[in-house]
Amino acid sequence: MDRPGFVASLVAGGVAGVSVDLILFPLDTIKTRLQSPQGFNKAGGFHGIYAGVPSAAIGSFPNAAAFFITYEYVKWLLHTDSSSYLMPGKHMLAASGGEVVACLIRVPSEVVKQRAQVSASSRTFQIFSNILYEEGIRGLYRGYKSTVLREIPFSLVQFPLWESLKALWSRRQGRAAESWQSAVCGALAGGFAAAVTTPLDVAKTRIMLAKAGSSSASGNVLSALHGVWRSQGLTGLFAGVVPRVAAISLGGFIFLGAYDKTRSFLLGVGAGRP
Structure with a gap:
């Protein structure tokens, strides 16, 4: 990938990430509180729905930029003809690589943000300091594996579908x-x-919000899923599905639209277009 393409992907990804995270933050807070072990009302209800927004704001740009740099680089590395039946596989590999890299930035930001969302009375920096004091750096990466295991299947569905729908429309x-x-x-x-x-x-x-030292805090995804299924059944497994789908549908519109628009603009400027 050439330098203009690298810079365009970095900036466009960062702009897209900040835009979607800040605009849709209230929906994300509602979703997190619906999924929290103590329940929606005890987690804060509709009060303080911007709790944790500093963490999201700080992490958004580098997180999205890292994803799209990796995504575009892997696509470039695995160059295939646009009509090839291998295209969906290329997009899946590119998206998976992007998620693994982006989660190195996303997870610490997400851990702090989600704890702030269910404890609106605590300041973001205080929560960050408490995690470091009680659990060290490992505490900031609690849920890394579960986040990657969530994001990769998500991206394996989203990005090939996005690219296919764009190609069909084109x-x-x-x-x-x-x-x-x-x-x-x-x-x-x-x-x-x-x-x-x-x-x-x-x-x-559930893993990110669990108390330090508890069985849920170990990061075992299957164990967490089993615990939710046993206590709440199918309803628990799909807790927050409506705000999640609403947020990510709107997020996909803003995120991928802003990414395409910003990247096209920057590449146009780099090529000397008016």
Whole structure:
């Protein structure tokens, strides 16, 4: 990948990440509280729905930038003809690689953010300091495995579907999909992927919110899923599915639309277009 493409992917990814995280933060807070062990009302209800937003704001740009740099680089590395039947596999590998790298930044931010969301009276920096004091760096990466195990299946569904919908739309109209069309494709792909991966999101939330030293804090995804199934059944496994699908559908529209628009603009400027 050439330097303009690298810079465009970095900046466009960062802009897209910050945009979607800040705009949709209240929906994310509601989803987290619905999934929390103590229940929605005890976790804060509708009070303080912007609790934890500093953590999200700090982590958004580098997290999304890392994802898209890796995503575009792996796509470039695995270059195949656009008509090849291998294209979905290339997009799956690129998305998986992007998630593994991005989660190195996303997980510490997510741990602090989610604890702030269910404890709105505590300041973000105080929560961050307490985690470091009580659990060390490992505490910030609690749930890394469960987050990766959630994000990879999500991306394996979302990104090949997004790319396929864009390609289909492009073929139908005889020209490349515009940014708003890419955004619509992103909303459809994101909403579908969000629905089918909600149980993994519930498991990740339970692990991140568990008390230090408890069995849930060990990070065992299957154990977390089994515990939710045993206590709450199918309803528990799909807790928060409505705000999750709503947030990620809107997020897919904003995130992937903003990414395409910003990247196209930057590449156009780099090529000297007016």
